[in-house]
Amino acid sequence: MPKELYFEDIxxxxxxxxxxxDITRRRILKYADAGGDYNPIHVxxxxxxxxxxxxxxxxxxxxxxxxxxxxxNWLPKPTYLKRxxxxxxxxxxPGDVITCxxxxxxxxxxxxxxxxxxxxxxxxxxxxxTTIGTAVATLPSRGQK
Amino acid sequence: MSEELRxxxxxxxxxxxxxxKVEDFIEATGDENPVYLDDEAARExxxxxxxxxxxxxxxxxxxxxxxxxxxxxxxxSRLLHGGHEFEFIKPLRDADFLTTTLRVADIVDxxxxxxxxxxxKTVNAAGEEVLRFKTTLIERxx
Numbered sequence: 001m002p003k004e005l006y007f008e009d010i011x012x013x014x015x016x017x018x019x020x021x022d023i024t025r026r027r028i029l030k031y032a033d034a035g036g037d038y039n040p041i042h043v044x045x046x047x048x049x050x051x052x053x054x055x056x057x058x059x060x061x062x063x064x065x066x067x068x069x070x071x072x073n074w075l076p077k078p079t080y081l082k083r084x085x086x087x088x089x090x091x092x093x094p095g096d097v098i099t100c101x102x103x104x105x106x107x108x109x110x111x112x113x114x115x116x117x118x119x120x121x122x123x124x125x126x127x128x129x130t131t132i133g134t135a136v137a138t139l140p141s142r143g144q145k
Numbered sequence: 146m147s148e149e150l151r152x153x154x155x156x157x158x159x160x161x162x163x164x165x166k167v168e169d170f171i172e173a174t175g176d177e178n179p180v181y182l183d184d185e186a187a188r189e190x191x192x193x194x195x196x197x198x199x200x201x202x203x204x205x206x207x208x209x210x211x212x213x214x215x216x217x218x219x220x221x222s223r224l225l226h227g228g229h230e231f232e233f234i235k236p237l238r239d240a241d242f243l244t245t246t247l248r249v250a251d252i253v254d255x256x257x258x259x260x261x262x263x264x265x266k267t268v269n270a271a272g273e274e275v276l277r278f279k280t281t282l283i284e285r286x287x
Binding site: 033051062085 | 166173175176181190192196199200201202204205208211221222224225226227229230231233
């Protein structure tokens with residue numbers, strides 16, 4: 001059954017349930033397979049060492065995908081997510097544990113649609129924000145079909 | 146040389162959404178929303194069958210991006226992905242035939258960094274817009 005969550009229930013400051021993901025080499029390689037992004041810094045340990053990263057790093061877009069996932073896990077319908085923009089601030093390495101978090105910062109009605117704007121980010125196990133961004137979603141009103 | 150690239154358009158690039166790739170993606174991300182896995186669950190949520198994860202959009206643009214990176218002539222060991230934004234217009238479906246076009250919207254020099262701002266859109270086989278995006282590539286210079 002679809003989850004129930006209405007525009008009226010959400011206030012500014014509302015915290016979105018976090019999403020936690022451990023970063024493994026397997027995740028990174030599977031992500032490379034899905035999109036065909038085999039940039040050597042993501043799949044080749046030797047290349048990563050040569051360019052001073054100490055080994056491979058995760059795709060920025062993997063963190064992006066986690067932020068989208070946090071939003072779509074929370075929203076009653078995944079297609080309520082309209083937009084998500086993110087900046088990649090820090091590198092993510094195998095062995096890191098990434099926690100995605102978010103908070104509603106704005107509610108508004110535009111052209112008859114209820115919108116919420118959220119600040120979203122990823123933190124590593126040291127509490128460093130590796131990705132920060134903004135998500136915009138729609139929500140139904142109570143009683144609205 | 147980079148100045149000539151400003152405003153330049155690239156594409157169309159084709160990406161086909163195969164379920165095998167979606168499964169790789171779900172394994173990578175753990176994005177296991179029932180509406181992505183099960184037709185019945187998707188119908189209960191008001192869709193006419195299972196969707197491809199919304200987050201899968203992130204995997205569909207790599208081929209296009211790689212072609213542009215080649216044309217920009219950026220040394221891979223100096224390249225970073227600065228950021229990305231998607232506007233999700235229509236959910237992706239299995240076997241969607243996606244066509245992506247993009248252009249170099251701007252090139253910005255900042256001290257030892259050069260930013261390439263790319264903007265584009267993706268349409269399905271019916272010609273419907275499914276995604277719009279903006280992505281920033283960072284070249285470390287000097």
